[in-house]
Amino acid sequence: MGSRPYGTNVLVTGASSGIGLACLLLFAQKGYHVWGVSRSGTSKEMVPDTVHLSSMDVTDDTVVASGIERIWSEAVELTGDGIGTVVHCAGFGIGGACEDTTATEALAQFDTNYFGIVRVNNALLPLMRSRGPSMVIALGSIAGRISIPFQAHYSASKFAVEAFMEALRIEGKPFGIRCCVVEAGDTKTPFTGRRHMTIPSDSPYAHQARRAIGKMEKDEQNGYAPSKVASVVFNTAQRKHPPVRKPVGAGYALLMFLKRLLPDRLAIWVVTKMYVG
Structure with missing residues (x-):
């Protein structure tokens, strides 16, 4: 079964569908x-007995703190x-133009995608430091290295995750905390259908936004299986x-390599x- 350098207990957030569910099932x-854990919960019928499911809203400080304490106690x-x-x-x-997305909508995006990681880590890292070598993996995106128009x-939010994880990697190393961002590209998951759209019918960006997001949706639905x-x-x-x-x-590894070589203006083109x- 391998060396298992961080033990046999794993916590997966966003585990109700897509990549999170695939990770849960594979481990x-x-x-x-x-x-x-997930906001909506996962059906127990879908998982084996070694999986422990619960709801957790990663945008709620109190829920996260109490949830992590409970999960740690259960594991021990x-x-x-x-x-x-x-x-x-x-x-x-x-999905939508910068101008058509309100600050409130942008904050909600960050509250889950970025601050959700911050909240879980803040509750979990003190406990991890006490147990020894531990691993923090964040699901990133190619969109966290190359900014995509109309999202x-x-x-x-994914650029922010990259920056946060780089800093945590340095800070956590003396305590045995290891970090990695796994950068997914186009993947066929329910993420596509759940994208929140901010395209008013009278927006001057509406035509281009729909065209760009349509391209994203097609690429995602023709993309990798979440199991990959x-x-x-x-x-x-x-x-x-x-x-x-x-x-x-x-292909994405090559794209990231080429991005380092190309001038910014050419990459944006x-x-x-x-x-x-």
Whole structure:
């Protein structure tokens, strides 16, 4: 079953569907005890007995603090150990022009995608430090390295995750805390249908926004299965010295390599051609 450098207990957020659910099922299949949380909850009928499910709204400080305390206690009582690996998958998307998206909508995007990670980590990291070597994996996105038009706030939230995880990697290293951002590209999940749209009918950006988001939706529905991303997450969780970030798929790894070589203006021109024309 491998070396399991961070123990056998895993917490997955955003575990009700998509990549989060795929991660939960894969870790369970590999013999881990998995605690899965999400705002809506996950049907117990979908998972094996080694999975422990509960609802947790990652935008609520009190709910997160009490939930992490409860999960840690359950893990210790059941296995004699706390949570050694956390996989942050909670998130959603907003589609629309910068000008058409309100500050309130943008704040809601950050509250889940970025501050959800902050809240869970703030509750969990003190406990992780006390147990020894631990792993923090955040589900990132190619949109966290290349800003995508008409989903600026989603991109911004994922850029923020990249920055946060880089800093945490440095700060946590003396305490045995390892960190990695797994950067998913287009993946076929319910994320596509749940994207919050901010495209008023009278918006001067409406035509271009619908065209760009239509392209995104088509690419996502023709993208990787969530199980592929889960495999990358699982393999990362086996590494004592994980990379800073891990793009999913050779094509996206090549894209990230080329982005480092291309001048910014040329990279933006390529993205414009892809989504705006």
